[in-house]
Amino acid sequence: MTSPVTTFAPADAAALTSKARGWQRWLALAFSAILLLVILFELREGELDDLVAALPNAVPFYAAFAVSYLALPMFDWLIYRRLWGLPLASLTPLIKKRVANDVMFGYSGEAYFYLWLRERPGLAEAPLRTIKDVSILSALAGNAMTLLLLIWAWPMLTDLTLTMDPRLLLGSGAVVIAISFAILLFGKKIFYLSMPDLRASFGLHMVRSATSTFFLAMAWYFALPDVGIGYWVMFAALRMVINRLPLIPSKDLLFAAAAMVLTDQGSAMGAVVAMSAGLFLAANLLVGILLTGTDFIGRRRR
Template sequence: MAQKIFRRLVVAAVVGIIGYNIYEIGIAEVLGSLPSNPLFYIIFFLIFLTLPTAEIFIYRQVWPIKRRKIFRAALTKRVYNEEVLGYSGEFYLFTWARKHLDRDDIDILKNVRDNNILSAITSNFVAFSLIGTLVFTGVIDISNLTGHVDMVYLITGIVIFAALIALFVQFRRYFFALPLKKAALISFIYFSRFIVHNSLLIAQWAVVIPETKLSVWLIFVAVVIAVNRIPFLPSRDLVFMWAGIELAKALDMATASVAGMLLVYSALKKGTNLLLLLWFSYYPDGIQASPQPAGVQPETPPHSDPRHSDAQSDTPPQSDP
């Protein structure tokens, strides 16, 4: 109960701050700056589908379940994580997989855990790499906060980071159960998804404000990644909208255009999640096939057990243990 109240207070505070910022900019000016280019909306749906599409290939590495079923489960997982609570989507995925797999609960839980670990490692690597590049190329000036950054500190940091990676690889079996080759493949899929997702974000923003430099959009991407890595944060898109408006002011951008762009993006995401939630509630098992005409007997599948039905076809390639 206390957690729900806290989440609602956080969301209410963020909405209040955003509302005040929009009022300061000018409601009419923000409404007049809403994206009108259809390409903005087309790119939104491409962005929305990047994660569930990637998770088809990711979870097919560990679960012999049909792609369309994984896609539906990945969409539901996304809705739960974004609209209910962080990691509630992983709990849903665990309970869903129990119904579709003839495996021990601990094995299913390890699969979900391992993929979360690899996702976190990959996203943090992308975030630190991006922020480091922006800092050391002078796009982000932190000299006022840190002073002159000596090359010795930089080399020391790289060595420590490499040592941590080496230790993680050496003792990986204590952290997760996936074989190294399969873990590397899943990490590559996550990395590719991050690149595609964030490139589409930049393309979408550039459609609205084309005169903005790429380096500025990279700063926005760094903020997006940072916000998304905060655990149990409710309504991350609203938090990023608030941060984006403040960032636009600091960078002397067209604040009304940025506010309108992020407002529409947030509304589209909320609306799409709501529609998916209603759809999945109404059709919990998907749209069923039409009933057979009278007198026609349906064919009986060779395996009647639903735990085995998903593994009859479309089985992923086996990897070396």
């Protein structure tokens, strides 16, 4: 006597798939909860009253700041849309990815984005390897832009010998070049994406880096127009160079020295830069609260 053949209805298959992804949903929910707790802690520790008092009244300042803030998730979306055809709705988890990386720790945002993709089978092909490639390309583009700006700003940086030994600049640049060269040398073993996809993604990362830097300089200019836009662009370039060079100590003091060298309004420039740094934190807190709140509500409805 032959045993009957067991068949599964589509509803049964959907239920099995849902159970198989249950742990990923709970992990994504736990990630959102941790992110929300970190945001609330930062909000408790922050000095929002002082920040609000320092904010300028110029509307163009907020427009330029928004472009600088959203450049990273927007260009990430362009990259992943080219690779996977992601819809515009995927911009939301990419913004949350930026918040997580800024508020929690490096690449925590990539972990969240991977969990978000895993909950949506069929949306992305080889998500872990692709996210890894895009993240490496982002670092390479940042290194390349840093080296270009380092060459452009070298005369200004060598004037800052009172607070920094110029040999540290050379050493830091050598470290950046060595890391980038090592990645390129073993590229065939590291990268999953095809060469056309790698080139396109790298190019978009370079444009993103330039866009974010330029519009941050524009925001500073609108906050303090007495300082020429050329000075602000140079200062934004110096900020990126100093932030990414690994061997530079006392980076805040170096920013202050750069402001004093650039213009006689060094203290005012320092205040604007400090205010914009606080605004980046405030934007992360506000956006993080909104996105995690909607995430909790959406999961509860499901």
